[in-house]
Each structure stands twice: as C-alpha cells, then as structure tokens.
Amino acid sequence: MFESAEIGHKLTKTAYRDAVPALRAALLQAQVSLFEKRKTPVVVLISGQDGAGKGETINVLYEWMDPRFISTLAFSQPSDEERERPPMWRFWRSLPPKGRVGIFAGSWYSDPIRARIAGEISLKELDAKAEQINRFEAMLVHEGALVLKFWLHLTKDGQKRRLKTLSSDPRTAWRVTQWNWDRLKTYDSLQEVAGHLLRLTNTAAAPWVVVEGTDDLYRSMTVGQVLLAALQGKLATSDALPATVAPMVRVNLDGRNVLSELDLTHALADKAYKDELARWQGKLSELVRDPRFLGRSLVCAFEGADAAGKGGAIRRIAAAMDARQYQVTPVAAPTEEERAQPHLWRFWRHLPRRGHVAIFDRTWYGRVLVERVEGFCSEADWLRAYGEINDFEHELIESGIIVVKFWLQISQAEQLKRFKDREKVAFKRFKITQEDWRNREKWHDYQQAICDMVERTSTGEAPWTLVEANDKNYARIKILRTLCQRIEAALQASAAGAGSDAASDKACGSASGQKDSKDSKGAKKSKRDKVKQ
C-alpha cells in the first residue's frame, strides 16, 4: 500500500514553477463550473503521518483555489454538543453543500485509528468500523458527492528528518511539539493500523490516494493534479452515477401482506381509554425522568397515511413530558439548504442531545414512500435508501439512542370520513389540501411501498410497530404502551450491561423488536392484544 510512496519522489523548483500557473487556472475553472452546476459536493480528506505536510497541503490548495468556496474543518476534541450525539454527527453537520469543497483535516478515520492503536477496540471492531465507513462513503458518492481521500506518507526516517527540518526553521518550529515527537514512537503501530484500515476502505467509489510526503513540491503538485483530474472527471459525467441495485421483485401468491393482516376493527371504549391514557402517560413521564435516561435519548418516528392520527398521537406523548425535554419536528418538503445535502442530512441536524427526545412527524422514510410513489427520486435512489436508512438508525442505536418507529394504518373509508370531518372544522381545514385528495388516488401504490418499507427496514434493533388506527383511542394507547415498553427494555438492558453499553442496548432493541414485529405480522391472531395486558 505504501511502497509507491517510499520511492523518494521529488520535483524540482523549476518544474513546479512551470506547472503551477496552468494547474491553478484549471483548478479555478473547475471550481467555477462546479459552483455553477451546484450538483456535486466535494469531500476532500487530508490524512496521514504527522509531519507529512497535511497543513501545508491544505494551505497550498487554498492558494490555488478560490477560498470563498472551500471550507476546512479540523476535527480534534469533539465539543460537548458533539459528544452528546452519535460520533458521525459532527461530520454530517460539516458536510459541504453541493457546489462547494469541504476539506477535512481529521475525519471519520481518525478516531478508529486512534482507538485501535490505544488498544481500546479489537481488530474485529476496527473491521466493523471500516464496513460502516464504506457504506457512509458509498452513500455520499451515490448522493452525488466526489470523495477524495489522500494519505500523506513518510518513512520512519523520513518522518524524523521532516520533524528536524521543521523544528530547525524558526518559521515552522512552532508546528512541532512534544506530541509530534512522541508520535514517532507509535510510527509502526500507526503504519500497521492505517495500512489495515486503508486496505479495507479502498473502495472503487472512494479509493485512497497515497502520496509521498517527503518533498513539499512533489506532494503539493500531486495532490493538486489528482484533485484537478477528479474534478474534471466529475464535471464531464453529467450526473451522479447510480448505485448498483437489484430491481424490486415481488411475488405474492395469496394477496396477503402485513397491512391486510391488520385488524382495523380494534377499538377501545372512552372509559377504558381514559384509564389507560393516564396509566401510560404516567409511566412515560417516569421513564423520561429516570436517571438512567439522562445518558440516553429517544427518537420517535411517526409515519402514516394522511389523517391517520399522527398529530393526535404525538400530542398524547408530548403531554407526558416536560416541554423543555422534547422537540417535535414536522417534516415537509426540504428547504433549499437541505436540498443541497444528502437526503438524510435534514434528519441528522435534528438529533436530540442526551436526555432529550426528538419526535418526527413524518420522517426519513419519505424517500421510500412519497418520493418513490411520486417519482421525486429515481428508482436506484429509493432502492438504495433502505440500506442507508438502516445504517442511519444503526448509528443512532449504537450511540445509545432509543429508536421507536410507528406506522399508523387506517382504511380508505375511514380516511374519507376524516377528510370530510376536517373540512367542517375551521382550524382543521388547513390540514386537507388538494394534494391529500390526489394521494388518495395512489392508495394502492402507497400500500405497496409501505409493505416494501416494512420488509426492508423493520430490523431487529429498530422494528416497525404497525398501529391499527381506525379507532383513535386504540391507536394512541398502543403507541404509548409500545413506547413505554421499548424505553423500559432499553433502560433495563443498559443497567444490566456495563452502564449505557451500546452492545447490550442492541440486544434489547432486537428482543423488543421481535415482539413488536410479531405484534404486527400476526395482528389478527392477537385479540389478546386489546390493550389489557
């Protein structure tokens, strides 16, 4: 992996000087075209050995390009706002929008490498990280990004020489600290770990470029020309390359599916509802004030047909909590800033801090529901979204977030009744638009999309709970009860394990998941399920 960067590459001053003007002009030209098209975000990772010229390389890129369309993010210690969210949150919030270049000094590779050298994670865990990274980077590429990963390499002797040269020059001596000298000692283990991780993450979509860091001129010119060629290549292909996807194949011999099997006649009388509501709201109120919850957080996802009662259910949950502890995020069309980012970006930005709750009224599943049915994205886009969504939820769960997802199912007849009722009440009329009536015509397409969604994203750790919602009382209680049970299971699992250990949490999610999915798959059988238990 590193051999080709130990050759002793050099570039003469003359050759460098001769090449810079054309390179600079071409880079600026490419940057301008990129900005004008606003289709591609450019993600540039500058990683490598200490003293191999990471900072210098970034500065040279700024000299050559227009700094107004570049941002550089240095990731050292996470801030407290970052520490209280999944590890990838800080990178998501720093992604460049389409048309711009984001340079990452330090990246999602830094912490796995550090943790492995320090012996905090096993080789197997490192491999799992590599797999996560590959999926993340593939997602970026499929969302249209150009991902360029540079590894600046030095031999051990080379590193020692570089540090000596830097510290003997008064203009650069400040850059060399004891910390850098200490790193010389870990040279071999860094080489080993980085070599391993680079090999696993050297994907076709986002390959590594290893550059010899010894000679400043050689290194700068190489990075510049690779960047230029990649930008030009990206500009030449008109669009994002679609992911390799298998077409959706579906054989259903008896016409039954998870939705048709739901018993929509489930109902709950007002008196019983009132008692159950008080009971489960009280329970929820206790759970989110539980000291163990302070180290966790909760993400509730609500999906359902128009007028299925998402808003009402959310109000019943909200009423059990202190307003300072939760946020309700209604999801509508993405804003301009959100459209310039990968489709999951607008959900990452609303993730809760520890001890807090985020409730989403419609969610990241819009990609495989409305966007799929209405043709707002290509087939390849929504087909790959299932995996991306599973990865997203996995990252939340891994960091200690409890993820609970509800699909509220009503019949077509019930929906019609509710639409008509709404039109009679002034302050509810706004909820019914022409679009809602249009959506009704695509009822069948939506049902198909929902079944596919449940099939592909009801995972052990983040199962879907399908809610029979023709009766609002019944639906609200089922939702509150499920939510309480899921939180309780997660808190118990984290208490049983070592603190808020992510691994034990996963086991809990999976267990309660099996219960829930049985609940939805065999709903007709479970008359016992009538909110009595």
Added chain:
Amino acid sequence: MFESAEIGHKLTKTAYRDAVPALRAALLQAQVSLFEKRKTPVVVLISGQDGAGKGETINVLYEWMDPRFISTLAFSQPSDEERERPPMWRFWRSLPPKGRVGIFAGSWYSDPIRARIAGEISLKELDAKAEQINRFEAMLVHEGALVLKFWLHLTKDGQKRRLKTLSSDPRTAWRVTQWNWDRLKTYDSLQEVAGHLLRLTNTAAAPWVVVEGTDDLYRSMTVGQVLLAALQGKLATSDALPATVAPMVRVNLDGRNVLSELDLTHALADKAYKDELARWQGKLSELVRDPRFLGRSLVCAFEGADAAGKGGAIRRIAAAMDARQYQVTPVAAPTEEERAQPHLWRFWRHLPRRGHVAIFDRTWYGRVLVERVEGFCSEADWLRAYGEINDFEHELIESGIIVVKFWLQISQAEQLKRFKDREKVAFKRFKITQEDWRNREKWHDYQQAICDMVERTSTGEAPWTLVEANDKNYARIKILRTLCQRIEAALQASAAGAGSDAASDKACGSASGQKDSKDSKGAKKSKRDKVKQ
C-alpha cells in the same frame, strides 16, 4: 409592578373548563393562520419566580396548541460552543423562523438577573444590559416578530406554600429540589433586581405581562388569553409595524465626501510590494498564533464595488494563516431559511469560535448598500439597520472579538477596465454578470449609500478602513498592515487590562479607530501613508 399579581386571583374549575374549548380552537386557528402567512415569528418568554408555574404553563400551551409548530428552548448552562461566542449567540441560533412559535424557558434576562444578585455586576452595568435588551427586542419587533414576555409572580409566602404543595404531591415532588428551597432565601433580592430590570425593559414594543402564579387555572387561562389576543392582533395588522425613523437628511455644500477625498493614485511597485507582503503576512501569521489570540477571535468584513479586489485581498490574508483556523464566508442572496429570520441572523450563524477567524466577503452592510439602493427593503428598514449593525458589532467586540472592516474603493474607469479584463479570462468570466453591469449604472446611488454607511457605522470601537484600491498592490498591503495593527493593539490592550477584559478592549478599538478614520478622512494629506511606516 407586581402589586396587581398579589391580589389572590383565582379561577374556578367550572369557569376554566367552560372556557378552554373555545380558547383552544381559537389558538389553533391563530397558529394555522400564522403558519400559512409565514410572516411572523412568535417569541414567548416564560420567566418568573421558582414554583410560579413556568414549566406547567409551557406544558399547558403545548396541550392547547399544535406542538409541531412550537419549539421550546431551555437555557441553563451554555455548551462550550456557546461559551466561545458572544452571550447572545445561543439565543440567535434558537430564534423561531417566521410562522412558528419559540418558547424561551430562560432567556436573555436570566444571566443579568443572576449576575446582579450574585453581585458580579453593578447596577449601572445592569442598566446597560437593559438598554441592550431593549434594542435587541425592538429589532425583533421591527423585523416582524411578536415578542411576548410573561413574568409569573408569587408572594414570598405564596412561593413557600407552592413549594410545599408541590413537594407533598408524589406526582410533582420530583420537581422541587434543595435548589428551589434555597431560592426562597434570595426572594427579596430577586424581587428587587427583577423589578428594576422589568421596569427598564417594559417597552411599548415588547411590554411585560406580569401574571399571578398562585392559582394554576388562573395563570394558565391568563397566559393563554394574552397569547391569543396578541396573535389575533398581529394577524389583523397586515405587516410589521415600521420603526420610527427620521428621514435621511443630507446637506453637502462643497460636494466633497470621504470617498472623493481618497487619493486613488496611491500605488506600490512590485518589488516593494513583494517585500511588504512577506513582512505583513509574517506578522499576521505570528499574531494569530499568539497565545493571547487563543482567547480572542477575529471578524474581517470586506465590502467594495464589484471588481474592487476583495477576493484577491482575502487570499493574501488567508495565505498567512492555517486553513484550519479560518473560514471565508461569501455572502450572496439569503437562503430560504435565512429569509425566515431577522436580517442579521445569517451572520450570527457564521461567528467564529475562540482562536478562530471569520472573513466575510460582503457582509451585513448589504442591508444599507445593495438592499437600500435596489429597493429590496423599505426605507424604514435600512434606516434602522445602521443602529442594529452598530449593536451587533458592539456585542461582538464586548465578547472579545476583534472586528475589522474594509471598504475597497476604485474609480469607475478602473472598474470598467477590470470588467473587460475579466471577460477575457475563462475562469474569471463567471465573476462578471449582467447584474454587475447594471450596478455600474447606479454608481452615484451606491456612492451616496457608502458615505452614509461610513458616517453612521464607523464607530470608535469598529471603525471603517477605506482602502484606495485602484492599485492592487497598494490596497493589499494597506489591508494587511491595518489588520495586523488592529490585532496587535487589541492583544496589547487585553494584556494591559485584566486578561481579555472587554472594557480595555473597547478602549483599544476606539484608539486604533481614530487612527483609521483619520487615515480615511484625510487620505490626501497622508502621502506619508505610502506603506512605509
């Protein structure tokens, strides 16, 4: 102030129950109209005595309204990202966009009250805070916001009784901690400080509503009805009420102004330029690595006619710093999310953390330049903007940020030459648009706007530096030199004072400001100014 809230107001359960349905329907209706118009952000402050029902009131509002269009922000300890920016940053980032309600549990009043009770600030300093708050709230109101400030009041005995009641009920006992009991001891000083601050901030644009907190039903119903009436009132008036502004009056007997007095023939030969460039870039590089700079930060504002050389000057500054330390923010038309906020919001979001540098290529002065000249905002809007901008910069400086502002002036003939040059170079052609040619036709209007801007916003603490920019060499060196001198003066002032004491910093800003404005006002005289010093 508080007498009317010590009457022992009560509401019977029956009266409450009878009134709630109509209130709720009307609140929802108002909320919907608000959201549909998307003109008004609603800022609701819930403040007051501990135990007076702040949390309960917020929860009741959520019960009555649609939680999807409300967000509640609790401000306790600032996060580290917040601590490293001006105190108001955390409130700016939490402002609700137009069409939504933002409830502030804790607000910009909390810290001044706390600090005064603790004896950390003098009464005079508290009064200065009140003045700042009034200006901030007036800005919100003029930008279209509805600002509602509730103070929930209890008598001393009433507070003791409330705490006892809360702690004797198992459902609410968790809410009463030792901290609350301790607060009983500070009742009198809180009353005194809050009474003083409330009186000073009881403005016509954003008055306080003091509500007796003893009886839950009375309190909730009062807050709900005040909110409803305010929303309905706001919905009835079609637009934001304009600020009271004096029309711009200008008498100029001899036709001379700060721009006409600039000597645009200033020039610097290439050889001298090269030497000076190395000198000042070296100096700048040292200054931003100075340990004293770690506790400060720098905001550079660049304004100038099209093709005046802002980009080139910014590149020369950027080249002296590490890319990880600065961000260049090019300012174009605001995005959708930015348009839903007060005009300064999009600059607040880009403020640097401590030890960092933010360079703005075009700035918050767009309001009094392009928006004024092109009629993108009303006359009242840009006339009040001068004061709002001065307040904004004052808050930055007060928190230790060094603010340096450059206006790059070129002649009309020089601009024409540069436009034509640009059209010849492929990667510069994008910089020239039809709009640039149109802007040239309004040259005179822009010159007038610039003179007004300098007159009203070149303050002692944040002076404008007018740069004769027909010669790029001369302009770049003047900018670099000024920047270094301003940073150096600020660092010396903070070293001379008590650490990074804001007061001493202001003195420094003012001193260097007088120098700078002399520099611009009497530029013709200062041939000595030819970058030799």
